[in-house]
Amino acid sequence: MDSSSGAAGRSSLVYLLPLIAKPWLDSSSAAASPSWIPLALALLCVFAASAILFWCFPGGPAWGRSLIFSKKMKNAAAIPGPRGFPVLGSLLDMGALAHRRLAALARSHSAERLMAVSVGSTRMVVSSLPDVARQILASPCFADRPLKQSAQELLFGRAMGFAPYGDYWRRLRRIASGCLFSPRRIAAQEPLRQAETAAMVADISGSAARSNGGGIAVRGFVQRASLNSVMRSVFGRRIGDGEEEVQAMVREGFELLGAFNWSDHLPFLRQWDPQGVVKRCQQLVPRVNAFVRKIIQERRAEMAAAEEENSSSSKAAGGGEDFVHVLLSLQGEDKLEESDMIAVLWEMIFRGTDTTAILTEWALAELVLNPDVQRKLQSEIDSVCPAGQPVRDSDTERMPYLQAVINETLRLHPPGPLLSWARLATHDVEISGYHVPAGTSAMVNMWAITHDPSIWPNPEAFDPERFVENKSFDVRGIDLRLAPFGAGRRVCPGRALGLATVKLWIARLVQEFSWMPCEDSPVDLSEVLKLSCEMVNPLKARPVSRRPAATH
Template sequence: MVREGFALLGAFNWSDHLSWLPKMFDPSRVEKRCADLVPRVRKLVSEIIDEHRKSLKGSERQLGDNGDFVDVLLSLEGEEKLSENDMVAVLWEMIFRGTDTTALLTEWAMAELILHPTVQSKLRAEIDSVVGSAGSIGDADVAKMPYLQAVVKETLRVHPPGPLLSWARLSTDDIQLSNGMVVPAGTTAMVNMWAITHDSSIWTNPDKFDPTRFMVSEGGVDMDVRGGDLKLAPFGAGRRVCPGKNLGLVTVSLWIARLVQSFEWGPVDSDPVDLSEVLKLSLEMKKPLSAVATV
């Protein structure tokens, strides 16, 4: 199944299908990046697998808690055993889908925290109250930090790293929508999550970065961002929902918490924070973030 998706992605003609997208979603750039990136990543993951295979053969080492993800894939036996192509596809998906999304979400969150020092101080106060100013922050602590979770949710709302869901999927049947419109079979349709999360009929002051909208204790709502509520579904929803959503959320929460606990973050006077967006493989900051970290 993974390989089928992989083959489809390779066969898809990006420029035919992306020409209607707004100017900011520059299709030629997406196409060029895909053309260039995919073979490079495929080569990289093949090399990683080769290297692990050699070291496994050489040392016959036992896989324990210290084995990494590639070790686990290589150790699968029987019905679970994966072919080399499937392993490449799994690793490629993880790298392709999981790294820039988490890195970009952290960058967007830090940019907003620099622009909103009071939000940053409030977050630091929450972290201090849970683990202390120097205590180490673990996965379990994130659950005890509602404001941290609210900051991550609000960043996902204002800057969803994957703004277009169901990227390039084809409707197999005519679909009747509740508003009377029909999506004919054979249509390439996408969900513009960015438009939903910036819709003023759904969100009050949608362009305002305000994590308290997700703080129940401050009159906000406790929203499930993992596909349970389509008003904010930055990981998609349903069968093709992002399988890395929990990993992504915990990773980004931990990164932000540790960065904010360790330093006070401010702007660089000569290179101020600019929230302009550009859609590449994910939604990126057009001007990468520069920041000053003070201990």
């Protein structure tokens, strides 16, 4: 850290001035004597003057403190950006449509390449251009992530998403790429995905029949299928009808991780926990620990019994084992402590559940609004899988239009429009000609990039043809014009599994049904940013079976 981090610490005392004065204000002698009034007024004047002084600089108060107290920053060119409000900076812009608001701010300040933003006391830079995004995501100086209070409380500081870059993080990454998300393992788990997809299709068919031609709410079906798929991959079990407790834990975790917590950016609020984030986390963590630890102990006992019988029939080397079994089988330097296993396994649930469900819902919504695209996709599926033969993973590789539909959905509705979580500068670094000090958070506004008319002609239109013309386009972090899973060291390790699942789901759902609009509930593409960017109003549509009644 350079002197700017120490300066930020010293200047943060300004925020504590009202608290320093509190003993004088609360003391019993204060009521008898007005001697505290001049001191309180002086402290308030210092606080107000400092807040206004810091606010005057480009980027707002957090950047103002750095520019005043850091010797390196005094000689550096100021990064353009909004000042926001004193103390708060642009904190109020980080709401349900933060990606759109940040894109508008970048345009208004001519700061698409790099924009300085203050979110309370958090110093941030935001890029809305692919070449600068690559500098950020590929830089070893941005290999860390700032640890949100909710993530820390929910144990994720020891999981891959938030663990600091170093030996432990590299070990987790090696386990993920070599054991959990390897191509061989993804292929071996196709029967699991097929089973959950078939169950989802059957549930939708039954619900559609009961609705007598009315619409169904799609979100519940894809969320259930997503959670069951991840639960079977991670824990080797589905969510049963009597396990509402597990579903409740997952929902609560989603809400806590997706909530914008003011205490992350105004540290003096942490002692009060005004949004109740810490309290809710402390109530959730013991339940999570008990649930995951029980499964680990059960699996450990099963493995011990199998070893005693010298039997390997239950777990073949082909990759059929769940993630718990994989982690328990690790030896040597890769072996994890049980507490770390709990953090890793629980993170898998959150990172793997919502993205696939949300992306599938967005895709179906666009297909309802664009029936010509839906018919063309059905024609491709029918040509590859004639006579209603169920689609398999190998079939989807021969469906370029399916891939184009998914790519266009990712472009128009990226689930993580700000790439989910920011990066953290561990050292001073130069980005796009600007000095960025250590301790700065960096975000890539992928939504702004994917809606930039200079990059994507007619960006607001849903047009899969743009990817048909460019069949080699890779969304896995190679081309930063569309990198919904990130890039560099912190790229999403489960992206291949997620894409395989979504391709299979959309292919099967479009193969089995024609998706029609509901007259009483038109498709609304309004969005809200939570843990991911989802539809404000869940999709309601009419699934009409494409199979003859006798064979459905």
